[in-house]
Amino acid sequence: MQTSQSKTKMVEPGILNLTLLEQYKSRKNNLLERLINAYLEEAPKSFQALRKAIEVGSYDGIRMHAHALKSTSYNLGASRLSKMCQELEVAACARDNPGIVDCVKRIGPECFEVEQALCTELYRLKSGPDAPKGQMAVDVFDQDWN
């Protein structure tokens, strides 16, 4: 990952629950930084696993990966994404194929937005309180979401 001025973006309201992240930030041992790093590592894998489960038509797989993504997203304050994952989980339980497709179409871009927002937060954490807001130190554009 590399710094990219042209790809900077402000954290949009509603993507992340910043109050929750502030609580984590007050914890010792850089909890928030470790959580974000873990999320940035795991979430793309979960999403890819989710896509694969859809491709092979595994409703249990969809439900399980949606559940995992839901939980981990909620822990990082991504409430909207978490809600989408919950809808997907319900659709998978009901074997509602159009519902599944609809959810996945919305979840992809939202995942992207959440990652960007978390990257921004990570940059701010690493750069200290005086870091310019909205500037990313990491680039999530090189990740394969397609």
Place this chain on the structure above:
Amino acid sequence: MADKKLRILVIDDEVTQRMLVKDYLEDAGHVVRQADDGRRGLKMATSTGPDIILLDVMLPSIDGFELCRSLKQHPITANTPVILITASREGDVIARGLAAGADDFVTKPVDWEFLADRVSHVARKSVERSHLLHMVESRSAADDANGHADVGSHPRDEPGALALDELMRGADLQASHAVAQAAADIEALKSEYEQEFARLRAENERLVVMARNAVQMTQAAAEKSYAAEVAKLRAGLDVEASSLRGRMDAETSNLRTLMEAERRTASEREDADRAALAKRNAELKALREAFDAERRRFENEITSLRDRLAALPSPAAIEAPWSIVLRAMTWQASLASALTTRTKAALAAGRMEPARLADIDRTAETLATAIGNAKRFAHAMATAGECKPGSIRVAKLIAEIANQAKPIAAKARVDLRTHVASDVPAVIADEQRLRYAWICLIVNAIRYTPPGGRVTLEAVADRDGGIRLQVADTGVGMTAAKVEELNRTFDTPAVPLRAGEPAGLGVPIAAALARQMGGSVVFESKQGGGTRAGVVFPRTRCGVNIPETLAGFRLPMTASGAPELALPAE
């Protein structure tokens, strides 16, 4: 107990969840170990024997309920409290968890601030329950041990046996009392245990019922909330509908007012249109009257012109141009005679002086020019035919003649222009003769204007109401004597002429043609100040120009003779 450092095992496949559990529990002073998989978690639990296990329900390899059941069946972990972490609050999940042996539940999203208290509470309850069970087991063991003492045998046949028996009886009695007391204690403990067990079971059942009730209450509350929301919406809609109705009434009223105003405006506009139309009709009527008056004037004018034309002198009364030609030929004959005399004199002298030879040459050249002019005029007259006067538009005639003269002017490097005054009337003349007369004057003007000079073809109204078609040049001009000479009729010029000088036949011919049409040729000139030569027609030879806008105009009329105009339909 709350301060005790617990060894806690977290079994969860989500890394962030594990990290958060670990962080918050370690912060409370506990030791946390993690397993990201059900099988690995079972292995770690049975090998390390943790104080408490936090177990996620949804695991990839082994289902959380199944893992809980396995833990409860294993001797190492049978008494280890298990807290299930579940995302669902539904009663069946709680019931399944209790059936699997779970001790407590934590639902997602987890309230991290109270997780440590919850864990401590569950651990404390577990210890208390273990202690109680241990006590019961200890009493049961003691009870079993006392039962063995009762069935033991004592020697009764040895000395002092009675006393001993007494003592033994006393002891037995005491023992019996003790046993009875112990039995009573055991019974009491059993009763207490059973009560506690019943209480726990009741508690479990109460929890299940509470969970179900909670679900039902949630549904009931949701229904109630829905009903309230519906009622609120309905009330809002009623208000909105009432407001809309009011606005609609107001809009309708406004619309009616606007329509009424529009109707009034339209009526007023119709009245205005009708008045405008009447005014226009009046204007048209006035125009028609003016047109009729003008037509009558034209008709009178035409009648007058016809009368004047009829009163013109007959062509026979005017000197025929041919007589000029005849005189010109006479002059040419005299020129030829002079030439012959001079030639013969030279021949008689037997010699030819250069001056005399040059004189003979000029005379011959003049003769040739004169013959050429006469020839051209004769040709023109021969092709002109009978003199037929007609109405000639002067502007058109000037434009055509200017086009004809343009190459000659260009060759002489003279600027040729035209000017027609706006009040110039038409001319009653023979167009062919007028053209020829005017061209004679134009050719002369160009000839006597040096290169760079200007020749203007003009048509202007004359002072007495006639018209003057003149040629103005910026040329060399003429003396008063020359002008006088030109104004006279043609006469034989002096011989010899200078080389290249014209014989002067054009002007007399032009004058003769003009006279033939009732006009004349006049000259105004000043030596070195240019010349104005013009064909002048008197007022009696002028027509009336009909304006282009009226030419061919016919006012549409109805059968009754009124203008063909109608008011718009009501």
